[in-house]
Amino acid sequence: MAFQSILFKDPRNVEKQLRTPPDFFVDLGLNNVAEELVKGLDEFNIEPLFYTPLDQTDEIVYRQQVFVDIENPRLMGAIRVFSDRFRMVLAYINNDRLYELQRQGLFLKAVNVYCGSLRDLAKALESGGIRSEGLQAFRDYLGNYLNTSEFNDLRTDAENTLSKITSVELCLTIKGGSISVSKCDGTVDYSEEVERVFERFMGSGTIGDEGVRKPIYIRGHVEEVVLEFAAKLYPDAFRALRDFYVKHKDFLNQTIARFYREIQFYIAYLRYIEPLKKSGLMFCIPRLTSNKGEVNCRDGFDIALASKLVKKNSVVVTNSFHLTGKERIIIVTGPNHGGKTTFAREFAQAHYLAKLGVPVPGSEATLFLCDTIFTHFERGEAVESLRGKLEDELVRIRNILEKSTERSIIIINEMLGSTTVKDATIIGRRILKRIADKDCICVYVTFVDELALTEGVVSYVSQVDVNEPEKRTYKVIRQPPNGLAYALALAKKHRVSYQDILERVKP
Template identity: 25%
Template sequence: MKKNKEFSILFPDYDNIEYKQLSEESCHDLGLDTICSNISNDPKEQNLIMNIISNMTADHRVAEYRNRVFADILRCPDMRNNLTELFERLDFIRNFSSSRMETDEKLGFWHLMHRLDELNDYIKCVEEMKSCLENEKIESEGLKKFLEYLDELYNEACFAEMKKDIADLKLKASDIQSVTVGINVNDRFEATSMGLISVNTKSFKKSNIVSNFADAIAQKDKLNSDEPWNGDMHYHQVEKNQSHALSNTIRTLGAYLAVRSTPFVDANIRATITQTPEGDGSRASTFYLDKVLNKMLNSMVKKLRDTLSKYADIAIINISQLVPEFIYYIRFADFIEKNTQMGFHFCEAKAISDSGISMDAKGMYNLKLAINSEKMEDIVCNDLMFDSEHTIYILTGANRGGKTTITQAVGIMFVLAQGGISVPAESFTYKPVDCIYTHFPADEDKTMDLGRLGEECVRFKDIYSKCTKDSLLLLNETFSTTSFEEGFYIARDSVKALARKQVRTIYNTHMHKLAVEAAEINKTEGSAKVSSLIVKSENGNRSFKVEVGAPEGMSYARDIAEKYGVTYEMLTSGEKKN
């Protein structure tokens, strides 16, 4: 079996795919931290989800691959529940096993028997995972290939054969009463190596080792010239307080105390021979048979255990590496299902590779806002499109009118769609972006050295240098921390540069004059088109609905003034002239 065979239900093995990571600032500006905390209560899973959805590529094939996998998992709640239970069992087995690794050498046969139990549990989990996927009508390329991958790992790890062997060979630790070993000695009658002969369910009987030794030496036919053991040598129980007396006898023994006796181990005895390491203190204790046996036996058991689990470990590691990817899909599916039952609508996003339209959203809403809402009726949905005539939007409207909400919503739509997840909209067709860049107001402590305007300029220049025509840029009140004239001058040049680079952009601002300048900016040949996008007002009331149109700055202010009676005419109508 090849080690570290790679397979992923999130990152397909396609050629020429480049991923870019969203910055921490962009993740925060888009509210992804809030969304992740509502997807899962586990901080580790929250970090996992954040790392995945913030890793983006403009390759539409990846988005389609993920979308189909998620559709399968969302459609099959029973499969989600079964897989979740299996993953919890796998995690328990893995953690339970690792908790004992430090005492591995001391556990001996007990640990070997429990390792066999663990391997058996792993095999059962893999078989149940296969059955779980086979029982569902999966349609996605990712899950179909995963099932093939699972079959390949299962067969290459010889799980079927190993399962039978474990059933045949597994013994309870309490059933092991004795172990037959063969000990090799050197010309000084020191123990040099030992081989495992058999594991027995009965204890050896006590006998007089001195008389048996004398009897064996006296009769030539009792001193074996070959390896096989005919059963004439008897066992003497070694007690700790007899170690010194026993060592004197061993010095004169010079024989192979126990050798191979059964066909079962005859072919494998050399594989379990363990050499005594030099310089580890064991040679000084070779005359104390009980200590030598314990040390060597534990070492042999470890080697046998490692041999048994060699292929299984490789398969288990490869399968375990995919568990977090399944968790990502499952947590999102549970979240979408729960909110759909509450009345919120979601749809499958459709990724396109090349079209005059690079985004067409119908009935879109901000998921972060929806999380804090009790019902869908409280949410205002919007339609918005990026195409050849609308690449850059200058979004204007009243204070607290929803400009930041819609700007943030667009970013969330791309993040979810490219992560394969259903999006909060009635329909969503889009061309994937290579990355999302945000320029929202910075925290006060980040502007101490350069001042607010200086910090904004430095940050914008850095973002602009990274943007491509495949990027999405979201600007929130950028360059509004200075006087209007200074801010407008910088903002206008920035928008002209973005138009030349053809970056999909939403720039929400109070500078209505910037939106008025759209027609003038569009005269630049070879540049993307800039459009004015407004948050509509209805008789001075905020509607939170957006549409393409001329900025309403002056008319909206007039509506507000009239509503609260602060126009010049209204203020002075009741005054008497002097």
């Protein structure tokens, strides 16, 4: 396979990226995840990648395999070093605020960093035991490129030019407001002494990324004047520098530059989930299926909420879910603020992240390859709308039911709260029938326990502490609805149960 992209097996999919987030992003909290993921990475424009799920299994597996490879700390370390050095190369060659000789000097440095970074990355890929189709193709491409006359000429010219430039030794005599420049003829070199004196003002030190001592720069136009004098004193060396700059001005290999940009997607996601994994939470590479009766996930969690909680050193509660056979609809009931909505988000997030080809929350997962996700979350009444809240909810769910297909996932959260329980039950069952007729997968969070008794649905219930019923555990378990049991436990705790009241009113 000829390498073209580390993100897309078929590079034509590059052009299919979305520029705006899906409609459900805010409901699922994925807007916060995407914002955190791309922070500080504006130059790479990778945000659209998180808006654009993949539809073909082979494209998803292509990315999954890369993630498996770079989970190897040594390989990931090498890729991060390459990324840092390549970023430095771009910073050197795109600095427009320099004078001509300064630009040529940094250009030479950029090429040397570039050549070194490619050779080191090639060694890491050769010894990394990589198995992914994408990285294997890039390894082969990089190896072939390093053996081309184009690269070898670049490397040899850079080494020769650097040798000539590093042979330049200048003696600067500073007196008052004037600087005189001359060749060094046995003059004592005070540069190390000057560095030692001013070291505390020079940040992290004077040793560069290539293990070479950084020179002391007199920034701005003064440096340029000094370099102009140096060019007159050493014309051959600076002529070689100029010729090198002109000859190799377009030295960057565009395929490798694309790899550098695209690999940031993987680096950014692994950086985001790293603190979550350190806290003990698990991520896995999910298996994709077209069989709705195989859907399952163990030890999953809401990734957006988990990120916030881990930063506060708070505990993240994990939950599991599964569908078997002809099961399609999950009804989630239980006390308010018990983790029902979080469970629904977890379900939808897992399926969306799986379509991005990234590791998903959980110790293991088999997820349905859906075409899209629809969400129906509570909305405040819009002043400009002439519709009431109930009518607005029904209009929105009708639109969802019309647009959805048998491959869609629908998430409904606390709908019909503005009507009576009786009406909510009747309307809710009609909605469930429409969803069942379409054979969609659905997670329906509701306060109406009766919906969980509908034929063909699966009941999940958010739990409370047995000894302290008002205390939520945030665990959501597959079991029949028990809203009355929860109410009875609360009544007993506060001694307002039927028996308690009878005891108190006895004469």
